[in-house]
Amino acid sequence: MKHLPNIKQQLSTLLSLPSISSALPDYDMSNKGVIDQIASWCETLGFKVDIQCIDKARGKFNLLATLGSGPGGLILSGHTDTVPCNIEKWQSDPFKLTDKDNRFYGLGSCDMKGFFALALAAIEKVDARQLKAPIFILATADEETSMSGARALATLGLPKARAAIIGEPTSLKPINMHKGILMEGIKITGQAGHSSDPELGNNAMDAMHTVISELKDFRQQLKQEFKHTAFSVPSPTLNLGCIHGGDNPNRICGQCELHFDLRMIPGMNTEQLRQRIQDRLDRVAKQTQTDIEFYRLFDGVDAFASGENSELVALAEKLSGHGAEAVAFATEAPFLAAANIDTVVMGAGSIDQAHQPDEYMAHDQIEPMVKYIGQFIKHYCL
Structure with missing residues (x-):
């Protein structure tokens, strides 16, 4: 069986592939490099991969990768783009992983390229032959600007999964509501x-x-x-x-x-x-x-709220030991929830580090999140 690079190596590779999303054309970049890399790792693990072109002129792409078959299953979802950065304000190169002070520094380390490395690390521990329901990986474009990637997925039709984890940085706390x-x-x-x-x-x-x-x-x-x-x-x-x-x-x-x-x-x-x-x-x-x-100025994003009796939120609370919270920032959750997929926002890293110089993911957030993802997979797919 082929093995993936470890989490640090994966994150280092993803950070080295700039994928800035900006309303200003001078800063805007394609996310194709990130999509192709995640797709390659998914194929190594046996996923069926579908890459969707969202905007050919701007080089914007989505990825939907599927492991297993049948009804239900779990979506692990994240965006592949980052915000622009002021390189002169960083103490290290934002496009290279810097490992110091028990933190991984780099643009997108927590918001949110790091989530893909953690998700793949959890999936690598799963015996695909034992799957009773599929695992899906969604990787989207332009979340930081127009959310065109999530909108396109919603239009094309999202997988009819039972549950979805959006791995935005929440300090490992489940988020069941946002503005x-x-x-x-x-x-x-x-x-x-x-x-x-x-x-x-x-x-x-x-x-x-x-x-x-x-x-x-x-x-x-x-x-x-x-x-x-x-x-x-x-x-x-x-x-x-x-x-x-x-x-x-x-x-x-x-x-x-x-x-x-x-x-x-x-x-x-x-x-x-x-x-x-x-x-x-x-x-x-x-x-x-x-x-x-x-x-x-753009189409807007609806407010999000999980169902009052959400099985997923209850499980996330049990695993993390934290009650679900509400946050002010917006995510792609409303697009999945609108497809009647039980959805929660939960990931490693803190939103306080996102969009800031010297963005980082603390080491002590990594293994717990990998473990939680493994438990979610066990509940919904095994």
Whole structure:
């Protein structure tokens, strides 16, 4: 029987394959190298491998690998991309594994290339001949930006598995709930003119002032309407992130643009939220006689909540010794949960290290997670 490289060697290889996902083309990279490497290791273990092209121009790919057959089974899911990094702020090369202070340092070490190495280490201990239900490995593209990989999988049809583990860094604690996120833009077009006479134009910045007042009022309304005490910030949040408008002090502002995000708690409907904002914008457009465009910066991610009687969450709590928690960051979990797959987010490493210089995975998180994955496989596949 062929054996895979050990966890450290696998992680070193994955870190050496840059796969940055960015909305800025100058930083964006293909993830094909990472996908091909994971596929090769999966084939060594006897998996049937399917590589799906998501975006040929940008070189974005998903992997679905299957070991065993039959109904049910367990999905081990993760994303292959990383965020950009400020190399000058790292104490070591982010694309090389650095092993020091009982930590593995590198971009993607915990968020979340490391999960694939841990999952494969657990699977390597399984006798595939004993499988009663399949093991699936999902490796996706662009989680850090558009989640286009997860969206594509949802469209093509996810495996009809019984359960799914998403191995985001959670310090080995099960996460059964997280907020969703919308990122939206508003562009107001008025009429430029000489600032000496306001009647010569229609100030888009003045209209945006009214729009911001409406959004702040809407924020307070949401805070009163929705609350979930499982979250450290129990209400939905609406953040006014950036604004650009005008071109000179002595010209009436002809155009102004605002970007904001809205983080929803479970139970909130994204399309209803957008419609409520649109209704407010329509009133402002009529009142100010400006053209107001409301658009999506990306399609958004729904909030996630496991089922109240989730077998998987109960098992994760039992194995880890931690009660399930809610977090503010978003994952690909809603896409799996929407396919009626019992889903939990749980992995080695801490989210506090993700997206930071000198990202790392602590050594003492590794063996426990490998053990947990093995127990999940035993429960759902053996």
